[in-house]
Amino acid sequence: MKTISAKLQVDRPVTEEVLGEAIERGRLRHKSALQATAVTFQDGCLTIRFEDGAGLLLPVKLFPEFDGFEAEDFAALTVGFSGTALCNEEKDLHVSIAGLISASKPLMNMAASVISSRNGRQSSAAKAEAARANGKKGGRPRKVEVVQ
Template structure:
């Protein structure tokens, strides 16, 4: 998993405009889909639940961030950053849930399969017109073998 160092943010005064922009960014982020509501340790995994009632089990041995954790440390893990990260204040740990999921090859393979299936069902106006045109010609043209 990639570790990102936090940068220094320059303080700027909070005005109505800045506050409105921050609220708007938060609403967009909340609609983006990934919003965990809880985390609990179910040895040997972290069970992360999402706002729609779904969840995922992530085996902690795959994540070096949790190597020095004991059962009590896992009990103190909280969901933070608007449901996008797991946080432990005592250890100053903030881990992206999306990053943890993306580190799992089987989960990413499943996600790719789901996305491909969903995208394959979508029909654009151009696809619909091409299908109608092929239908008027008697259907999709047969493939011809090219032999030299």
């Protein structure tokens, strides 16, 4: 798993504008981020539940962060950082849920497939205009083979 160091933040005076920008960034981040609501441990696996009722089962043997954890340590795991991390305050452990998911190759392959499928259905304004223009001409132009 990748370790990320905190970036040095330059102090900025808090104005109404800066506060408004921060609130908007928070709203956007909350909408797009994972929003876990619960975590449980059973039979060597963590079950992470999300806002929409979906869940994810992760075997802890795949993650070195949990080496040395006992049953009571797993019972003390909580969801923190607005639903984006698993935390155990006694062990001073804060693990990104996205990081846990990204460590699983099958989950990443599935995520890539879902994202590719979703992105393939998206249409930009330019693509939509080109499709309308081609439709007025009778559809997509046929490819003309150039004989040399």
